[in-house]
Amino acid sequence: MSLPEPSADALATSHALSHRIAADIAAADGWISFAHFMQQALYAPGLGYYAAGSRKFGADGDFVTAPELTPLFAQTLARQLAELLPQTAGNIMEFGAGTGRLAADLLLALDALGCAPAQYFIVDLSPDLIERQRDTLARLAPALLPRVQWLPALPDSFDGIMLGNEVLDAMPCELVVRRQDGRLQQRGVTIRDGAFCFDDRDFGDAALAALAAELVPDIPGYVTEISLANRAFIHTLAGVLTRGAILMIDYGHNAGEYYHPERSMGTLLGHYRHHTLHDPFYLPGLMDLTTHVDFSAVAQSGLDAGLDLIGYLSQAQFLINAGITEQLSFLDAANVKDYLPVAKAAQRLLSPQEMGETFKVIGFGKQVAIDWIGFSSGDRCYTL
Numbered sequence: 001m002s003l004p005e006p007s008a009d010a011l012a013t014s015h016a017l018s019h020r021i022a023a024d025i026a027a028a029d030g031w032i033s034f035a036h037f038m039q040q041a042l043y044a045p046g047l048g049y050y051a052a053g054s055r056k057f058g059a060d061g062d063f064v065t066a067p068e069l070t071p072l073f074a075q076t077l078a079r080q081l082a083e084l085l086p087q088t089a090g091n092i093m094e095f096g097a098g099t100g101r102l103a104a105d106l107l108l109a110l111d112a113l114g115c116a117p118a119q120y121f122i123v124d125l126s127p128d129l130i131e132r133q134r135d136t137l138a139r140l141a142p143a144l145l146p147r148v149q150w151l152p153a154l155p156d157s158f159d160g161i162m163l164g165n166e167v168l169d170a171m172p173c174e175l176v177v178r179r180q181d182g183r184l185q186q187r188g189v190t191i192r193d194g195a196f197c198f199d200d201r202d203f204g205d206a207a208l209a210a211l212a213a214e215l216v217p218d219i220p221g222y223v224t225e226i227s228l229a230n231r232a233f234i235h236t237l238a239g240v241l242t243r244g245a246i247l248m249i250d251y252g253h254n255a256g257e258y259y260h261p262e263r264s265m266g267t268l269l270g271h272y273r274h275h276t277l278h279d280p281f282y283l284p285g286l287m288d289l290t291t292h293v294d295f296s297a298v299a300q301s302g303l304d305a306g307l308d309l310i311g312y313l314s315q316a317q318f319l320i321n322a323g324i325t326e327q328l329s330f331l332d333a334a335n336v337k338d339y340l341p342v343a344k345a346a347q348r349l350l351s352p353q354e355m356g357e358t359f360k361v362i363g364f365g366k367q368v369a370i371d372w373i374g375f376s377s378g379d380r381c382y383t384l
Contacts (some may be wrong), residue, residue: 004273010286017285022191031199033279035172035191035229036230039282042170043125049169050096050126065166066249066315066355067102070345074105076324080247080374082113084161087368090118091160093151096167097122100133104140110296111144117160122146138175143246154240161212162246168298169250169290173228175268176212180220184212187223196281217261217296224259224266225291231301231323237363238305246307246364249315252293253360256381257292260344267292295362296384302364310363311375312384317354319349322374 006014021040025032040125042049066073097103110116124130130150130272137145175187177200186208203209211226237246252258258259258267270277272287281288299309329345333339348354363372 003104003275006283006286007157010284012235013047013052014283014285015043017044018196018296020044020047021189021196021284023208025189025191031188031201033186033188034198037196038172038182038280038289038340040287041280041287042172042380044285047285048309049288052128052285058266065098065332066359067105067165069348070342071105072324072327072342072346073319073349074102075109075327076319076322078106078109079112079322079327080194080372081161081163082110082115082316083373084245084368085110085115085117088161089159090115091121091158091244092117092119093158093160093162095123095162095164096170097133098129098165100136101132101140102165104137104332105145107137107141107144116144117147119160120144120149120182121155122148122156123154126370131353135194146245153216153234156240158240158244158339159240159242159245162241162244164247165249167250168227168230168233168248168293169252170288171233173225173226173227173229173268173291175209175266176208176216178216178218178220179258182218182220184209184216186212196202198282215255217259219261219264222261222264224263225268227294227297230293234298234301234364235305238302238307238366241307241366243364243367245368246302247361248294248298248363249359249361251358251360252295254380255294255296256383258292258296276319295360298362299381299384307366308370309381310365310372311379312360312362312381313375313378314357314380315361316350316352316357317378318361318374319377321376 020219021037024040035358040048043051045051094103103122107116109118122133137148177187178184185200186203187198187200189196206224206227216222216224268280268291270280270282270287270289295312299312303309324346331339331342350356361374363375
């Protein structure tokens with residue numbers, strides 16, 4: 001495969017990050033967990049994929065997210081948020097806000113519905129992306145920008161709606177493998193002949209070992225991921241949320257599908273300039289690393305932390321329930337130039353062959369009504 005060449009500056013950043021990770025490996029007696037590698041590759045200050053200045057979103061980046069496709073996504077999501085906000089203190093907190101497009105479109109749509117949030121908080125680890133978010137909001141929603149506040153970390157408590165679109169998939173995961181002799185091991189990273197490579201070792205974490213024994217099929221050579229970070233994140237959010245809702249949108253499966261015997265190579269992928277790669281060590285810092293989400297684990301973490309599990313279903317069903325077709329009907333279909341691009345974007349959001357089925361939506365509540373329009377039909381909680 002012929003891949004686009006990085007610029008000299010980008011390549012220098014990748015080399016610097018590789019040296020930092022190599023130093024971590026040396027300091028850890030020659031081996032680090034894959035979660036440690038992924039954490040550094042994505043979030044190392046000033047060097048990681050989400051912490052440096054590379055362009056990540058849109059046609060010129062590495063991937064396209066739903067909010068980048070069309071404002072219709074946020075306009076439909078706003079219908080659900082408008083139902084929930086009055087039951088809370090009226091705040092929204094978004095994690096990993098990307099370019100800020102979802103925040104801007106949500107603020108505009110909620111304002112048009114007469115329920116602009118009191119405050120819109122953004123929690124993001126990337127200084128580069130925070131600057132892009134400020135620019136996007138100043139350009140698209142300048143009158144609502146004073147309501148937006150950036151936070152370096154979670155507050156001690158929060159009353160409102162917590163929102164994450166494609167956040168869970170970018171959290172570091174552990175890799176596990178079942179050896180030919182049937183034993184389970186943790187797959188980590190070492191260096192051989194000057195290059196990063198996988199190296200399997202016995203578990204050093206009893207909790208991870210127990211989860212692997214529970215989840216991984218008894219198939220020699222089976223490789224998969226377990227995200228301790230996803231579980232901890234949802235548990236932490238539940239502890240911070242005093243009243244309100246948590247809504248997460250991402251690509252993933254229930255545990256039965258995730259750890260199906262036929263999914264023997266896991267879901268770990270790299271995304272580089274709209275190319276999908278299976279080598280996680282390609283140009284560290286310049287390539288996104290993602291895994292699908294185990295929504296059964298996410299749901300159980302929320303329940304264990306005292307949240308109400310409101311619903312779980314496909315993105316397509318959620319958007320249809322929340323009124324995307326009605327939003328589309330507000331446009332003039334006779335104006336082909338304006339209508340056709342939005343209709344095509346809606347098709348991508350809804351089609352089972354595109355984002356409609358691959359992406360799922362899961363909702364949790366605390367001291368709010370359990371009947372949400374987005375989960376009014378087609379709920380799949382029974383599959384979790």
